[in-house]
Amino acid sequence: MSLIIDVQQVTKKYGNNTALNNVEFSLESGAPVALVGPNGAGKTTLFSLLCGYIQPTSGNINILGHSPGNSALFGRLSALPQDAQLDPRFSIAMQLNFYARLQGMSSKQAKIDTLRVLDMVGLQDATKSLPAELSHGMRKRATIAQALLGSPEIVMLDEATAGLDPANAKEIRAIVAEHADNVNFILSSHDLNELERLCDRVLYLESGHLKQHQTQDNNVNTRYITLRVKQAYQDLIPKLSIIPSVEKIEMTQDKEYLLTINSALSANNVEIDLLKILIKNNWLYSHIINGKTLENQLF
Amino acid sequence: MNFNLSRLFNIITFEIVRLFKTKRGLLALLAFSAIWFIILYYFVGSASSIVTSHSFESMAKQLFGALGLSALLAWPVAEYTIYWLVAIYFFPSFALLVCSDQFCSDKHRGTLRFITLRTTRAELIIGRFFGQLLIMSILILLTAAATTLLASLRDITLLSESVVLGIKLSIQLIIVVLPFIALMTLLNTLVSSARLAIVFATLFFALGPLLIVLIEYQFGQTFYLNLIFPGGQISHVLAQSSDFANQYILPLVQTVVLLISSHLIMKRASL
Numbered sequence: 001m002s003l004i005i006d007v008q009q010v011t012k013k014y015g016n017n018t019a020l021n022n023v024e025f026s027l028e029s030g031a032p033v034a035l036v037g038p039n040g041a042g043k044t045t046l047f048s049l050l051c052g053y054i055q056p057t058s059g060n061i062n063i064l065g066h067s068p069g070n071s072a073l074f075g076r077l078s079a080l081p082q083d084a085q086l087d088p089r090f091s092i093a094m095q096l097n098f099y100a101r102l103q104g105m106s107s108k109q110a111k112i113d114t115l116r117v118l119d120m121v122g123l124q125d126a127t128k129s130l131p132a133e134l135s136h137g138m139r140k141r142a143t144i145a146q147a148l149l150g151s152p153e154i155v156m157l158d159e160a161t162a163g164l165d166p167a168n169a170k171e172i173r174a175i176v177a178e179h180a181d182n183v184n185f186i187l188s189s190h191d192l193n194e195l196e197r198l199c200d201r202v203l204y205l206e207s208g209h210l211k212q213h214q215t216q217d218n219n220v221n222t223r224y225i226t227l228r229v230k231q232a233y234q235d236l237i238p239k240l241s242i243i244p245s246v247e248k249i250e251m252t253q254d255k256e257y258l259l260t261i262n263s264a265l266s267a268n269n270v271e272i273d274l275l276k277i278l279i280k281n282n283w284l285y286s287h288i289i290n291g292k293t294l295e296n297q298l299f
Numbered sequence: 300m301n302f303n304l305s306r307l308f309n310i311i312t313f314e315i316v317r318l319f320k321t322k323r324g325l326l327a328l329l330a331f332s333a334i335w336f337i338i339l340y341y342f343v344g345s346a347s348s349i350v351t352s353h354s355f356e357s358m359a360k361q362l363f364g365a366l367g368l369s370a371l372l373a374w375p376v377a378e379y380t381i382y383w384l385v386a387i388y389f390f391p392s393f394a395l396l397v398c399s400d401q402f403c404s405d406k407h408r409g410t411l412r413f414i415t416l417r418t419t420r421a422e423l424i425i426g427r428f429f430g431q432l433l434i435m436s437i438l439i440l441l442t443a444a445a446t447t448l449l450a451s452l453r454d455i456t457l458l459s460e461s462v463v464l465g466i467k468l469s470i471q472l473i474i475v476v477l478p479f480i481a482l483m484t485l486l487n488t489l490v491s492s493a494r495l496a497i498v499f500a501t502l503f504f505a506l507g508p509l510l511i512v513l514i515e516y517q518f519g520q521t522f523y524l525n526l527i528f529p530g531g532q533i534s535h536v537l538a539q540s541s542d543f544a545n546q547y548i549l550p551l552v553q554t555v556v557l558l559i560s561s562h563l564i565m566k567r568a569s570l
Contacts, residue, residue: 053412053570071303074417084409089321095413101309102417146413 004029004154004184005050010059012045012208019045021208023059027201029153032176032185034195036298037205043188044082046205047158050186051079064153075103078147079156082188085139086131092118092142093127096149103150117145120175122168137164144172148179156186161194173198196294204298224292225259225270226252230284239281243273252296255286306418307426314430327397335442338385344449347377370539375460378450379468382442386472387537390439391530394476395500398431398483400493407491411570420565424484428558431480436473443469471536471546478529478550481557488564504528529553 005027012020020042027033037043048054049061052069066072086095093114100110118124121141131139140163147155157176161169176185176198189195195202204211229236237249240259244266252258261270271288278285318324371380402423405411414423443465451458482503486496511524525531532545 048569051412051416053415055567055569069415069419071301071419078416079412081409081412084412086413087405087408087410089317089323094316094320098309098313099413099417102306102414104305143413 002029003027004064005186006060006062007050008060008062010049010056010061012042012049012054013057018208020049020056020205023205023208023210025203025210027184027186029184031201032180032187032199033201033203034199034294035186035188035203035205036192036195036294040207041205042208043205044158045208047079047081047156047186047188050156051077051081053081075150076152077154077156078149078152080143080147080158080160082158084143086142086146088130088132091128091130092123092134092145096142096146099146100149105150113149117148118142120148121145122171137168140164141168141172144175148175152183154184154186156188158188159190160187161189161191169194192294192298202294202298221262221264222247223261223263223290225261225274226287226289226291226293226296227257227259227274227285228287228289229255229257230286231255233281233283236283239277240274243270243277244268245270245273252293258292258296302422302425303418306422307429310418310423310426311430311433314427314434317430318434323400331393331438334389335445338382338389339442339445339449342385343378343381343446346381347450347453349377349381368538374464376450376457376464378446378453379461379464382446383468383537386439386442386468387475387533390435390472390476391479391533393438394431394435394479395483395497397434398480399487399496399500401427401431401484401487403487403490403492403496406487406568406570409570415570420568421562424488424558424561424565428480428484431483432473432477435476435480436469439469439472439476474547474550475530475533475536478553478557481554481561482529485557485561485564488561488568527553529557 003026005025007023007025010020010023011018023042023046035043035046045054049056050063050068052067052073061068063073064076086092090098096114096117097110100113101107105113115124115127118127121144123138123141123145126134126138126142131142134142140160144157144160147157160176161172164172173194176187179185180198185198187195187199227240232255236257237251240246240249240257245261245263245268246259247262247265248260250258250260259270259274263270274288277283318328368384371383374380402411405414411423418426447458447461447465450461482500483496486499490496490499507528508525511522514524515521526549529550532549536546
């Protein structure tokens, strides 16, 4: 695994407002990384700094061995910046073709690659359309397509699925999952379920501070199971507490329970014990999740 | 600053596409064609009869002499006398309009964020500038070619002289418009719309000289601040009386200064 992004004590101020405060992290190549945080936490500022759209007030950023905006990163780093729009005067294909040629492709290669990425996002029939002729979701997909041109090593997607219908959002998630082995994705989203499915590393920003930089892997003995049931069952906690390896059960939200498992306490398979109790009591479950949900990890 | 020629070429050629494949570009071309049709048909086309007519000859000599334009009457192709009078003022003004949106709307819309992941800001500025320059050069050459055609239709023996004069005047016009295009490049780094860029350019030319007079009056000495205004040499170029430095070096230096300023602003700008 090689270091792809190294952020050292980065601060970004807008006048008296500090958007990012002494943020420091490094990312190695691998599975997609989630950038999470409430509105105004500094996610877009961090994306903009990594892309070279803005300069840090202080600190250093190194991406693939270069500073952001360096020409050595052209074609290696791509992004879907939040709110950026394509030029309304040109067709989608014409603009993507231009971007592909700027990345160093020949005219023929650019045409082929434009069609490839538009096909990936399901816009193969809209190549000649102007952005204004497309729906919001289709425009979003077109901007995602531009981020996939060529073979980028890092792709940063800021709120990629915001505004997309469930089917298209699923399609975009599938694209990310499919290419995650070759491309380092950094995703920002408010949809924690989505990030949970795609990412196993999380950067959590709050008020300009990087609160957590962690993997979701649990340690050796203690692990967690999240159980969601269809209805509220009164004696669920006492009955599940009987399972030998269950150390603690807490209700995280309505009809959702977090089981702390200590595998040192029993050699039995806790999932099987859990399912047996659910069946025996006729309790209906909707999800059994291995680990904490991202929501429970962060909030 | 290191420039990648392939990226520069792509940016420049895309500017041509912007002119011919967008509604705004085609409307500008249509307006340009309509204006030049009137100029060529009604003024340039009848130039020889006006300039060489006995009744007008003495008046023209007095008028052109008073304006310091006697050299123009000595040109063998009368059509170019009228062409030159119009073109020398038309093209700089037209450049301010046509080149008003080099990248300000892209910046406002966020499109520059896609582009700057693939090209440097310096390449973008230089590429868009040369793209606009290429467009202006094509338009200047087209009008010169039309004037040559009109002169040749009147008298085919004027063809070779028309071509030579047309090329010479086209080069001079291109040099004249250079700093005007660069001024719009600079304004594009500062404003968020083409309309604002035109407003700022108008204010620059309208209020700038007044400001300079005030400054010089206040301090009681000349600072040569008028050298920052593109087109200060136009009246001399028109009369074909300016020296080499005034005619070529001043606009070139102005262009370089404006482009370097644009680069310095753009380099630090937030996109």
